[in-house]
Amino acid sequence: MKFFSTLRKDIRVVFERDPAAKSVWEVVLCYPGLHAIWAHRLSHALYKRGWVLLPRLISEAARFLTGIEIHPGATIGEGLFIDHGTGIVIGETAELGRNVTLYQGVTLGGTGKETGKRHPTIGDNVVVASGAKVLGSFTVGSHAKIGAGAVVLKPVPAYATVVGVPGRVVVMHGQRVHNTEDMRRIMEAHLVEPDDQMSEIEDELDVDLDHATLPDPDEEMHACMMKQIQALEKKVNALEQQLRQKEDK
């Protein structure tokens, strides 16, 4: 029966991707990620049939029990593995491919500026590490890795590793990326047509990889305070002078 084979596959996925998993009963009873996925299957099936309140109630109950919030509208491919899970949020129009791995604290959300499709599309075999935020209706290419704590706001090419805030590509196909030229070379070597998303990625890369000239808010604040101190010193000196002149008279 498909239902049982799907359950078996869900459990197998945990053993494949979590070395800490020891027994089937432990996985079935102690993996909130698994419980959240099972609850989402039910809520999504009802959502697709046009139900509104019951799927939301199921998703809310699952959030209460697991700490993982998956909107019933989110489309999730087989082989999803959610490790730990606390604090994960997956938005209504998010789409996840096959064999995606998500760690605790991940948000697959919107920026608040878009309507309609406003959450990301995640390709096959993507890993989104703990605390990463992927915000917007763009695509994260298959086999990409999103580093812990990254905030990703632009499309991510396949086989890329993205880290930092805002997210920038640092590795592609296992090779270090320092600029758009590196990226183009690697894409060409792997016979990937640099598509029209490349221009957006280029904009981001050209800015973000140039760490040396990024504005330093601490330095700016320091310079601003120095200016104010100098202005105050001038005022105090002028007042002292006026006081002395009055005393002399």
Ligand SMILES: CC(C)(COP(=O)(O)OP(=O)(O)OC[C@H]1O[C@@H](n2cnc3c(N)ncnc32)[C@H](O)[C@@H]1OP(=O)(O)O)[C@@H](O)C(=O)NCCC(=O)NCCS
């Ligand atoms: C991004 C990640 C998946 C590694 O991907 P990778 O393709 O193997 O990349 P590398 O490890 O070769 O790192 C490439 C560069 O990015 C840097 N980097 C890696 N992860 C980073 C992160 N989260 N934030 C900032 N920089 C990071 C590395 O220091 C390296 O830079 P360097 O060569 O100048 O030292 C991994 O570092 C990560 O974030 N893992 C977290 C997994 C997780 O959430 N675990 C929680 C379990 S409870």
